[in-house]
Amino acid sequence: MSEKNNLLPSGLPRIESLEMRGIVKKFPGVLANDHVDFDVQAGEIHALLGENGAGKSTLMKILYGLYQPEEGEILLNGERIEIHSPTDSINHGIGMIHQHFMLVDNVTVAENVALGLKSSKGMRLDLDVVSARIRELADKYHLQVNPNAIISKLAVGERQRVEIVKALYRGAALLVLDEPTAVLTPQEVDDLFVIFKQMAADGHALIFISHKLNEIFALTHRVTVLRDGKLIGTVNTSDVTKADLANMMVGREVLLTRDRQPRETGEARLVLENVNAFNDDGQSVLKNISFEVRSGEIVGVAGVSGNGQRPLAEAIAGLQKVENGRVLMAGSDVTNFTPAQMFDTGLSYIPEERMHDGCIKNFSVAENAILQDYVRPPFSKGIFLNFKAIASHAQELIESFNVKTPSQETLIKNLSGGNIQKLILARELAREPHVLIAAQPTRGVDIGATEYIHGQLLRQRAAGLATLLISEDLDEVKAMSDRIVVLYGGEIMGIVKSDEVTIAQLGLMMAGERADEVFAA
Amino acid sequence: MRKSKFNRETFDRLIDALMPVFAALLAFAIGGVILALQGVNPLEAYKAMLVGAFGSKNGLADTFVKATPLLLVGLGIAIAFRGGVINIGAEGQLIMGALFTTWVGLQLGEQLPGAVVIMISLLAGAFMGGVWGAIPGYLKAQLNVNEILSTIMLNQIAIQFAYYLLRGPMIDPAELAAGTNIPHSARLPKSIDMPRFTDVARMMGVDQTAKDLGIQGYLGELYGVLTEPSRLHTGFIFAVIMAILVYIFLWRTTIGFRIRAVGLNRHASRYAGMNVKRTIILSMTLSGAFAGLAGAVEILGLHHRMFEPTAVSAGYGFTGIVAALFGKLHPLGIIPSSIIFGGLLVGGDKMQRAMQVPQVMITAVLGLIILFVVSTDYIVRKRQAKRIKPVASDETTQAESA
Numbered sequence: 001m002s003e004k005n006n007l008l009p010s011g012l013p014r015i016e017s018l019e020m021r022g023i024v025k026k027f028p029g030v031l032a033n034d035h036v037d038f039d040v041q042a043g044e045i046h047a048l049l050g051e052n053g054a055g056k057s058t059l060m061k062i063l064y065g066l067y068q069p070e071e072g073e074i075l076l077n078g079e080r081i082e083i084h085s086p087t088d089s090i091n092h093g094i095g096m097i098h099q100h101f102m103l104v105d106n107v108t109v110a111e112n113v114a115l116g117l118k119s120s121k122g123m124r125l126d127l128d129v130v131s132a133r134i135r136e137l138a139d140k141y142h143l144q145v146n147p148n149a150i151i152s153k154l155a156v157g158e159r160q161r162v163e164i165v166k167a168l169y170r171g172a173a174l175l176v177l178d179e180p181t182a183v184l185t186p187q188e189v190d191d192l193f194v195i196f197k198q199m200a201a202d203g204h205a206l207i208f209i210s211h212k213l214n215e216i217f218a219l220t221h222r223v224t225v226l227r228d229g230k231l232i233g234t235v236n237t238s239d240v241t242k243a244d245l246a247n248m249m250v251g252r253e254v255l256l257t258r259d260r261q262p263r264e265t266g267e268a269r270l271v272l273e274n275v276n277a278f279n280d281d282g283q284s285v286l287k288n289i290s291f292e293v294r295s296g297e298i299v300g301v302a303g304v305s306g307n308g309q310r311p312l313a314e315a316i317a318g319l320q321k322v323e324n325g326r327v328l329m330a331g332s333d334v335t336n337f338t339p340a341q342m343f344d345t346g347l348s349y350i351p352e353e354r355m356h357d358g359c360i361k362n363f364s365v366a367e368n369a370i371l372q373d374y375v376r377p378p379f380s381k382g383i384f385l386n387f388k389a390i391a392s393h394a395q396e397l398i399e400s401f402n403v404k405t406p407s408q409e410t411l412i413k414n415l416s417g418g419n420i421q422k423l424i425l426a427r428e429l430a431r432e433p434h435v436l437i438a439a440q441p442t443r444g445v446d447i448g449a450t451e452y453i454h455g456q457l458l459r460q461r462a463a464g465l466a467t468l469l470i471s472e473d474l475d476e477v478k479a480m481s482d483r484i485v486v487l488y489g490g491e492i493m494g495i496v497k498s499d500e501v502t503i504a505q506l507g508l509m510m511a512g513e514r515a516d517e518v519f520a521a
Numbered sequence: 522m523r524k525s526k527f528n529r530e531t532f533d534r535l536i537d538a539l540m541p542v543f544a545a546l547l548a549f550a551i552g553g554v555i556l557a558l559q560g561v562n563p564l565e566a567y568k569a570m571l572v573g574a575f576g577s578k579n580g581l582a583d584t585f586v587k588a589t590p591l592l593l594v595g596l597g598i599a600i601a602f603r604g605g606v607i608n609i610g611a612e613g614q615l616i617m618g619a620l621f622t623t624w625v626g627l628q629l630g631e632q633l634p635g636a637v638v639i640m641i642s643l644l645a646g647a648f649m650g651g652v653w654g655a656i657p658g659y660l661k662a663q664l665n666v667n668e669i670l671s672t673i674m675l676n677q678i679a680i681q682f683a684y685y686l687l688r689g690p691m692i693d694p695a696e697l698a699a700g701t702n703i704p705h706s707a708r709l710p711k712s713i714d715m716p717r718f719t720d721v722a723r724m725m726g727v728d729q730t731a732k733d734l735g736i737q738g739y740l741g742e743l744y745g746v747l748t749e750p751s752r753l754h755t756g757f758i759f760a761v762i763m764a765i766l767v768y769i770f771l772w773r774t775t776i777g778f779r780i781r782a783v784g785l786n787r788h789a790s791r792y793a794g795m796n797v798k799r800t801i802i803l804s805m806t807l808s809g810a811f812a813g814l815a816g817a818v819e820i821l822g823l824h825h826r827m828f829e830p831t832a833v834s835a836g837y838g839f840t841g842i843v844a845a846l847f848g849k850l851h852p853l854g855i856i857p858s859s860i861i862f863g864g865l866l867v868g869g870d871k872m873q874r875a876m877q878v879p880q881v882m883i884t885a886v887l888g889l890i891i892l893f894v895v896s897t898d899y900i901v902r903k904r905q906a907k908r909i910k911p912v913a914s915d916e917t918t919q920a921e922s923a
Contacts, residue, residue, distance in 0.1 A: 319792065340794030351792055360786040371782065371793040375775045383774045 009140040014042045014203045015173040023072035032058040034229045045206040047216045050226035051446035065089040095172025099179045110147040157188035174205040186507035213242045258479040266295030269466035270435045275325035285311040287491045293466040300481030301470040308490035317349045318342040346434035361413035366394035401426035418449030439470040488512045544893035552886035573871020574864035578745035582753040588863030590815040592760040594841025595855040597811030604804025605784035610672025611812035612838030613679030614653040616830045618646035618813025623827040626709045635712035650813015651806045658805025662798035683830035705828035715822035722748035756822035768852040
């Protein structure tokens, strides 16, 4: 091998191998990592797969110096190293791309990259030097990044590239990618994967954290699966099937397809007619939205995050003012009803930010289970709460929806995301709604709980519930919905039958092309 | 393994619960250093304080007299805190309550049976305190005006308003006649004095003193507090009953549920269909009502007339906040905590006389306690967060911030 091959395009030495051996990390009562072995080589994209709480984040936080392991060692190119802080980690050539961008919005790309770095000119900034280096890196890695662009003006995909440049600038030879595709359109994901593959080919080592099996097959060479803090196995991606990986991850057979039986839909239960809404700054967030959701139907709402999904859900739920247009429930006008009035019309709403809007962290499971209905019998007797009825209601929800909790008195913040979501779903379905809005019902939820939640939604559909399913997970929308409404910039790009549209077509619509243009092409 | 975890948890919880006590001890230790620097033996000074507050019949009586407004104010503070708003305006609300109680008492005078007038006057005090609390509550809910600022400012308005009334419309006619013009109201009719402990004891036929019965030592002092003439009035019993009612209100009723829900998470409460604005106004109104009630009880039980507003409120509106925090914002916790702080106020006074230490020293120690108790709250929250983090997977926390 020639000298040149040992250097990365950035001019820095490669990390030939990085090995984590016998890593043990304990938290009180939980063994987050139980003798985990993991390794990644130069030129490799290695997926780290596992359900929430399986220990993959803990493992990566140890690699990045945020946690110290109780046992185990980290070897870089065969030599033992100590990582006490992110600075140590960066100095060893390890970079991390976080799931949520760590960028300052209202300054330039160059300023963001320079942030926190020593300037060669002491107290004065040397942004020209930074910009030149960014251009050089962008050029070598075929990343289109303009160092003088303001972050807030950039699209999500561009911001992701800025994060990559930032890591490269800091000398990253190994990159940890924590669910990097969560907020991208399918086309942006494709572009990003081209970049990742090129980086691997150039000699970088990449660790790819994800629970999207499609992406793992599209991108990675090897997969390491963790479950309950233990290493389940490391396999070559080409040797396994999706079902294999899912089974390794969950520890049992998993249903990957959703059995959505064709069903005759019933009467229109929720109708929107030319709904318009504005945010606090007076910007239009919903433009002439019209559609209907019928009994026995799941209507999916697809769109890149921030294209009107949330205002749409809130306009229906009475939390966002409708400026003109009408919202109808079972034929009667309910435009701008209060949330409480909307509940009375038979609406249930699972908000997307479950910890922020869907439950009260410091309330118990039982208290959260009656958040809307605490004033209604049997939960109240006059002005007093009826603890007996509250307890039996909570017990019923816990049992019938398989919520894993030490007791119904446990504060809900101590439950896992999947179990909190199951409880919220249980609460909303127990109210026997006519219409359900489910916003991101499975985001951050493990495969087992996702399977369960999807099953429940389909069962309710069979029983005649009208469901509006808002999700950024296109596979979910496509698998679960009868029809799909695609939103872009607060407008409907098209309403399509989910069986008659491809993911690629949906992707184009999510990027702002109208259905007629997409289908004409 | 399981058992040790349990023990560890119990231990951690115990430490958390005792944090305010540690904070108080630390405050006293620092106070002790300052006392020592002034050439006073801190142990002797603190002993004088302790004995002064709890060692004798008169000390105990004074301690409970001061605990009464602290408890009532503290209950109001706790309701506000539980509802997610901060009420620094208890001083003003107490003054407004005291004023209106006095006015109603003077108007009704002896036209109705004493007990009825007492009831009506108490309600009047609660009502006016509630109005004074509702104003910042409304401003907060409708216009998002910071309630800390608005309640502090309303304190000043209440004080000046009280001076205006006491120098003008409500001034004691006797003062006008004598030409001395001291700003206080006429004395309320004796028929509406809240009964003292000794009055109750006599009603029940207990009229012998400890000496008569030959009860010796501290037991005798305790007996004396309950039966012999002192300033101690039944307002304290009333306040304790109120504490129990507030506990039931907050934890057993639907309105209490709503107040706590809104206090913990306004967003989720709004999503659940609760009227958040109305609940904020309600929390502030109730908070003010309890401060007003404290003013009413001070007038009917102790002063029997309205005078210098800042002497009537006597800083209870602020010390009550400390008592409430020290009692962990739990109505039943505030009962012992208000007795402790009542004792501090009384003991500080006694210490001043016994040791020639300025009373402001005690005020300083109180200040230190506030500082430390508030910071322990932060420490406790951090400790709890640390304990909870590992149980919930770290992905959940990410999803939370998403």
